[in-house]
Amino acid sequence: MSRLVLVLGDQLSPGLSALRDADPDSDIVVMAEVTEETDYVRHHPKKIALIFAAMRKFAARLRDDGWDVRYTQLDDTQNAGSIVGELVRRAEETGASEALVTEPGEWRLIDKLKHAPIKTRILPDDRFIASHQEFEAWVEGRKALRMEYFYREMRRKTGLLMEGSDPACGEWNFDHENRKxxxxxxxxxxxxxxxxxxxxxxxLALVEARFGNHFGDLRPFWFATTEGEARRALSHFISKALPKFGDYQDAMLTENRFLYHAVISAYINIGLLDPLEVCERVAEAYAAGDVPINAAEGFIRQIIGWREYMRGIYFLKGPDYVQGNALGHARDLPELFWGGETQMRCLAKAVEQTAAEAYAHHIQRLMITGNFALLAGIDPHQVHEWYLAVYMDAFEWVEAPNTVGMSQFADGGVIASKPYVSSGAYINRMSDYCKGCAYSVSKKTGEGACPFNLLYWHFLDRHRDRFKDNARMGNMYRTWDRMDADRRETVIAEASAFLKRLESGEIV
Ligand code: FAD
Ligand code: DLZ
Ligand code: SF4
Known part of the structure; x- marks a missing residue:
């Protein structure tokens, strides 16, 4: 009897475990555009378009390879509206009794599939370098989890940038050379x-009609939608940008939204590129002498280190991880995150670029929007839903640990050993945003003082009990304590007034 083989919108890999386990002569592939997936957050229109276009082309490719593919488009009249509903409908249509499923990247969908009224066999998603069991074994017995040590294991496992048992150039991590x-x-x-x-x-016409009112611009749409195109985009990055990627990884520019970044996270996350193959290409470029070690290592660390680590934590911590709110932050996400007016130029530019491109690079996400949300005490769940909606590459397994953990410290320090907060000085050093801002980054208090300068101290002061004994934050508290009492009072009063204005919907 035939079986169904589910292929989700972020599982567009020919080597997917469910496809490997199935037989094209007897089994039937099910793919479906469904409102349950388009509506769990208000995804950026570019993200929906990328997924639908890549799904349609992947279905055509599977058909060319001899598979019977039952593909449901969003506006098909028979569309059941959900992944499980579509599996059930296709089972009735074909007489199939079981569905093979590669584990989805979200607890919500895993749960639905486990409780589906059709038998489902969930297979591991082995497009990742570390399995759940390997990650759990690595965690076992450790008091504190730190990405760096996990990353070294992944270097040993893959052999990437290794010289025997030693790291290439004698160092595991060239982070200190990634901060120009x-x-x-x-x-x-x-x-x-x-x-x-x-x-x-x-x-694009479908998305325009159905999701044109979501935050963000659908056009221009220039993304790769097949494996072949994604590979060309990767080659272009490796030859043209990678050599300088390491140096300027953390820099931000108003007029250049991509700098030397790869802009391939969405392609990897939906399956058009294989993460290990991507890293092997980068390691080859290093071996050929085409890119320096700080670029190759800095890039590979992001993929076999951070990306794998984030997934490990998401599955280790379970479905409640996204509800974390260790700092008790409860303020509503301000309208400026949805393009509402703000005089803070760094925020305005980061949000403007997010709307236009469905993309911002890591430091823009972490040190502009994320930093502000954390300093201002925004409810981390609302922050999480924002990031899940607005970025092209956002899938919960990777977005949630980055947002709830790394950016908002809402997991109480599972991912980050200290909160990623900064005053305006950091933003000014790493970007050109402050030039032309209505606020003055060099002003610490008074009319026109940069809000980051006020909120930074407000954050440290209100969370003193939690962070005062954190060895990495001692310097910050010593600096705060050395300020005279009047000054500290002024900072707190001005920060509180700013937060009141923010809450009341005033333009800040
Ligand atoms: P590059 O800077 O060129 O890096 C190369 C690759 O490394 C990326 O393509 C990506 O696959 C990987 N990578 C880099 N940093 C991370 C990281 N922290 N976690 C996982 N992979 C990483 N990344 C997502 O893929 N999806 C998300 O939903 C997502 N949400 C984020 C939310 C917040 C608050 C923050 C701070 C970061 C988030 N990231 C997310 C991580 C990172 O910002 C993006 O992976 C990166 O900006 C993608 O752009 P790029 O391809 O140009 O990456
Ligand atoms: C994100 C997304 C969207 C917008 N639409 C679909 C869809 O219609 N059909 C589908 O199979 N997948 C879609 N996806 C991706 C899923 O939401 C994703 O598989 C889960 O979030 C698990 O990572
Ligand atoms: Fe952002 Fe402050 Fe710089 Fe303005 S002055 S761009 S608010 S950091």
């Missing part, structure tokens, strides 16, 4: 862009 401020000029024209073909245009 924004360069005057960027000699990279940005990620490779693709002209929409007929399939993409059809999807």
């Amino acid at each position: 401020p924004a360069p005057g000029e960027v000699d990279f024209s940005g990620p490779m862009q693709f002209t929409p073909d007929e399939t993409v245009e059809e999807v």
Whole structure:
């Protein structure tokens, strides 16, 4: 008897475990565009378009490879509206009695599939380098979890940038060489862009009609939607941008939204690129002498280190992880995150770019929008839902640990050993945002003082009990304590007034 093989919108990999386990001569692939997946947050229109276009092209590829693919488009009249509903409908249609499923990247969907009225066999998603069991074994017996040590294990496991049992160039981590401020000029024209073909245009018309009122611009749409295109985009990055990726990883520029970043996270996350293959390509470029070690190591660390680590934590901590609120933050997400007016130029530019591109690089997410949300005490669940909605690459297994854990410290320090907060000085050093801002980054208090300068101390002061004994924060508290009492009082009063204005919906 035939079986169904579910392929989700972020499982577009020919080597997917469910496909490997199935037989194209007798089993039937099910793919479906459904409102339950388009509506669990108000996804950016570009994200929906990428997923639908890539799904449609992947289905065509599977058909070419001999598979019987039952594909449901969003506006098909028979559409059951959910993944489980579609499996049930296809089972009735074909007489199949079981569905093979590669484990989804979200507890919500795993739970639904486990409780589906059709038998489901859930297989591991082995597109990742570490299995759940390997991650759990690594965690076993450790008091504190730190990405760096997990990363070293992944280097040993993959052999990437290894010279025997030693790391290439004698160091595991070149993070100290990844922090140059924004360069005057960027000699990279940005990620490779693709002209929409007929399939993409059809999807764009659908998304425009159905999701045109979501936050963000659908057009221009230039993303890769097949494995072949994604590979070309990767080659373009490796040859043109990677050599300088390491130096300027943390820099931000108003007029250059991508700097030397790869802009491939969405391609990896939906399955168009294989993470290990990506790293092997980078390691080859290093071995050939085309890229320096700080670039190759800095890049590979992000993928076999951070990306794998985030997934490990998401599955280790279980479905309640996203509800974390260790700092008790409860303020509503302000309208400025949805494009509402603000005089804070760094925030305005980061949000503007997010709306236009469905993309912001790591430091923009962490040290502009994330930093502000944390300092201002925004409810981390609302922050999480925002990040899940607005970025092209956002899937809960990777977005939640980055947001709830790394950015908002809402998991109480599982991921980050200290909160990622900064005053305006850091933003000014790493970007050009402060030039032309209505606020003055050098002003600490008084009319026009940069809000980051006020909120930074307000945050440290209100969470003193939690952080005062954190060895990595001692310097900050000593600096605060050395200020005279009047000054401290002024800072707290001005920060509180700012937060009141923010809460009342005034333009800040
Ligand atoms: P590059 O800077 O060129 O890095 C190369 C690759 O490394 C990326 O493509 C990505 O696959 C991987 N990578 C880098 N940093 C991380 C990280 N912290 N976690 C996981 N992978 C990483 N990344 C997502 O893929 N999806 C998300 O939903 C997501 N949400 C985030 C939310 C917040 C608050 C923060 C601070 C970070 C988030 N990240 C997320 C991580 C990171 O910002 C993006 O992976 C990166 O910006 C993608 O752009 P890029 O491809 O140009 O990456
Ligand atoms: C994100 C997304 C969207 C917008 N739409 C679909 C869809 O219609 N069909 C589908 O199979 N997958 C979609 N996805 C991706 C899923 O939400 C994703 O598989 C889960 O969040 C698990 O990572
Ligand atoms: Fe942002 Fe402050 Fe700089 Fe303005 S002055 S851009 S608010 S850091």
